[in-house]
Amino acid sequence: MKWLVLRAFNTLTGRKEEVDLPKDRPVRIYVCGITPYSSTHLGHARPAVFWDTVAKYLEYRGNEVYMVQNVTDVNEKVWTRSQLEGVGEKELARRYNREYEDVLEDLGITTIDEYPWVSDHIDEIIDMVEALIEQGHAYQVDEDVFFDVSTFERYGQLSGQSPDELVAGARVEVDERKKHPADFALWKSPTENQPSWPSPWGQGRPGWHIECSAMAIKFLGFGFDFHGGGTDLIFPHHENEIAQSEAYADDSPFVRCWIHHGMITGEDGKMSKSLGNFVTADELLSEYRPEVVRHFLLSAHYSTPLKYSEEIMKKSQRAFDRLISCVQSLDQLLDSNPEEDVPLADSEAEEVYAVADEMKREFCSAMDDDFNTARALAALFGGVRKVNGFINTPDFALSADVKQALADVKDQLEICSRILGVWPEKGILQDDAGPDTVGLESEAQQELVQLLIEVRQEAREKKLWGIADKIRDGLAELNIRLEDTPQGTRVRSTREG
RNA sequence: GGCGGCGUAGCCAAGUGGUAAGGCGGGGGUCUGCAAAACCCUUAUUCGGCGGUUCGAAUCCGCCCGUCGCCUCCA
Numbered sequence: 175m176k177w178l179v180l181r182a183f184n185t186l187t188g189r190k191e192e193v194d195l196p197k198d199r200p201v202r203i204y205v206c207g208i209t210p211y212s213s214t215h216l217g218h219a220r221p222a223v224f225w226d227t228v229a230k231y232l233e234y235r236g237n238e239v240y241m242v243q244n245v246t247d248v249n250e251k252v253w254t255r256s257q258l259e260g261v262g263e264k265e266l267a268r269r270y271n272r273e274y275e276d277v278l279e280d281l282g283i284t285t286i287d288e289y290p291w292v293s294d295h296i297d298e299i300i301d302m303v304e305a306l307i308e309q310g311h312a313y314q315v316d317e318d319v320f321f322d323v324s325t326f327e328r329y330g331q332l333s334g335q336s337p338d339e340l341v342a343g344a345r346v347e348v349d350e351r352k353k354h355p356a357d358f359a360l361w362k363s364p365t366e367n368q369p370s371w372p373s374p375w376g377q378g379r380p381g382w383h384i385e386c387s388a389m390a391i392k393f394l395g396f397g398f399d400f401h402g403g404g405t406d407l408i409f410p411h412h413e414n415e416i417a418q419s420e421a422y423a424d425d426s427p428f429v430r431c432w433i434h435h436g437m438i439t440g441e442d443g444k445m446s447k448s449l450g451n452f453v454t455a456d457e458l459l460s461e462y463r464p465e466v467v468r469h470f471l472l473s474a475h476y477s478t479p480l481k482y483s484e485e486i487m488k489k490s491q492r493a494f495d496r497l498i499s500c501v502q503s504l505d506q507l508l509d510s511n512p513e514e515d516v517p518l519a520d521s522e523a524e525e526v527y528a529v530a531d532e533m534k535r536e537f538c539s540a541m542d543d544d545f546n547t548a549r550a551l552a553a554l555f556g557g558v559r560k561v562n563g564f565i566n567t568p569d570f571a572l573s574a575d576v577k578q579a580l581a582d583v584k585d586q587l588e589i590c591s592r593i594l595g596v597w598p599e600k601g602i603l604q605d606d607a608g609p610d611t612v613g614l615e616s617e618a619q620q621e622l623v624q625l626l627i628e629v630r631q632e633a634r635e636k637k638l639w640g641i642a643d644k645i646r647d648g649l650a651e652l653n654i655r656l657e658d659t660p661q662g663t664r665v666r667s668t669r670e671g
Numbered sequence: 672g673g674c675g676g677c678g679u680a681g682c683c684a685a686g687u688g689g690u691a692a693g694g695c696g697g698g699g700g701u702c703u704g705c706a707a708a709a710c711c712c713u714u715a716u717u718c719g720g721c722g723g724u725u726c727g728a729a730u731c732c733g734c735c736c737g738u739c740g741c742c743u744c745c746a
Contacts, residue, residue: 217746335674382744404746552693566710657707
C-alpha cells in the first residue's frame with residue numbers, strides 16, 4: 175500500500191495542513207482526559223473513541239503511537255464534590271476514574287499508554303513554576319503564583335483573541351492582585367482544608383493548565399505531534415498551556431497539530447451536568463452494544479457537534495446489524511464447499527477483489543483526510559453493499575476462486591471495522607443471550623435453539639407451516655430471530671445491548 | 672459585545688473549483704410456503720439568503736440571517 179499524505183485541521187493555524195508522521199519514533203499524542211468528579215457521560219466517550227480510532231489507524235498505517243491521557247484529580251470540582259459526599263478528594267477521584275476506565279474498556283479502547291495523575295506530578299509542576307518565575311514569566315503574590323501574560327507575545331494565538339479582547343467580555347470579576355486581568359494562576363494557596371503540597375511559596379495546590387504542560391512535556395517531550403481536546407478547552411485551557419510551555423522552553427511550537435472535537439449535544443444544547451441533559455456512558459452501554467455506541471460517535475466528523483437522540487442510536491443499531499448480517503453471509507459461504515466448473519470464475523473473483531481494494535482505498539483516503547470517520551464508515555458500508563449485491567445475484571456461484579476472493583473481502587472488512595471498533599468482537603448469539611433471555615446458560619441455549627431449528631426444518635419439509643411458524647414466532651418473542659436462506663436457517667439475536 | 676465552528680432531501684451525513692456519496696425513512700419490484708434479511712429501481716435541477724470572483728461555485732471572497740461553542744477550573 176502506498177500511503178499518501180495525512181492531512182489534519184490544526185486549530186492553531188485554522189487550516190487543514192499536511193502532517194509529516196515521524197518514521198524513526200512513535201507518533202506522540204496527548205489528549206485531555208477527565209476530571210473525575212462525576213459519572214462518565216457520552217461527552218467523555220467521544221474523544222476516547224475518536225483518538226482510539228486515530229491511534230489504531232496510524233498503527234495500521236505503520237506508525238507506532240505513544241498516547242497519553244491525563245487524569246485531573248486535583249481540582250476545585252473534585253474538591254467540592256468530595257465535600258458534598260463526605261469523602262476525601264483522592265478517594266472520590268479514584269472512584270470516578272475507575273468508572274471511566276471501565277467505560278473505556280467496554281468501548282474497546284486499547285491504545286492509551288499512560289494515564290498520569292496530577293497528584294503524582296506535583297514535583298514536576300513545582301519545578302516548572304519555579305523556572306517560569308526565574309525566567310520572568312511568572313510572579314508571586316502572597317502565596318499564589320501567576321503567569322504574566324504580557325511576557326508572552328503570542329498569547330491569544332490559539333483562540334484568535336488578544337488578551338484585552340478576552341478580558342472585555344469576561345463574566346468573572348478579576349483578582350485585583352493580578353498585573354493583567356488575563357494572567358492566570360500557576361500555583362495557589364488552598365482554601366479551607368483542601369489537600370495541599372509544600373512549595374517554595376507555601377502550602378498550596380497547582381492551578382489549572384499547568385499540570386497538562388508538566389505532564390505532556392514529561393511523557394512526550396516538547397514539540398510533540400498531536401494534542402487533542404474539546405472545543406470548549408481552546409480557551410483558556412489550551413491557550414494557557416501553550417503560553418506557559420513555550421515560555422518555559424523558550425521554543426515553539428509546543429504542539430505540532432492541535433485537534434479539537436465538537437461537543438455532544440442533547441435536545442437543548444451541549445450535554446453537561448449543569449443542564450441535566452446528559453446521558454451516562456453506562457446507561458447507553460446497558461442498552462446498546464459498544465460497537466453501536468462507537469458507530470454513533472464516529473458517524474459524524476470529529477469537528478462537528480453531534481446530537482444525541484434515541485432515534486439516532488436506532489440508526490446506528492441498524493447499521494451494525496447490516497454489517498453483522500453481511501459477515502454472517504460471508505461466513506456461511508466460506509464454510510461451504512465451492513462448486514466446480516463455474517463459468518467466468520476468474521472474472522467474478524477479480525470483481526470481488528476490486529470491491530475489497532476500492533473499499534480499503536476509500537477508507538484510507540477518508541482517514542488521511544482529517545480523520546474523516548464518517549467517510550470511512552461510508553466506505554465500509556459501501557463495501558458491505560457491494561458484497562451483498564454480489565452474493566445475491568441470481569446466477570451467483572461459489573467457485574474456489576470466488577471463495578478465496580470473498581475471504582479477502584472479509585479480511586478487509588474486518589481490518590477496517592476493527593480500526594473503527596465496529597467489528598462484532600463478541601459472538602452475536604452466544605454473548606447476547608444472557609440468563610434473562612431464556613433462563614439458560616448460553617451453550618445449553620444454543621443447543622436448544624439448534625434442536626428447535628431442526629424440528630422446524632422437518633415441519634417445513636412436511637409443509638406443516640403452522641408448527642414451523644409457531645417455533646419462529648415463539649423464538650422471536652425471546653429475541654431470537656430465524657431467517658431462512660438458501661444456505662439454511664440463520665439464527666440472529668435481536669436483543670440490543 | 673468579541674472570537675471560532677456549523678448551516679447540503681422528511682431525518683442523519685459526505686462532498687473544499689469541473690456539474691450533488693452513503694445511510695435511515697417513504698414508494699415500487701425481486702427472492703420466500705409466508706416472513707425476515709438481502710438485492711434492484713425510485714425519492715435534492717440544487718447545497719441558509721443576497722451579491723462578487725471564475726469558462727465553471729455547495730466549494731473561493733464580502734455582507735446578512737440562523738445555530739452551536741468559548742470568553743466561567745467543562746470532553
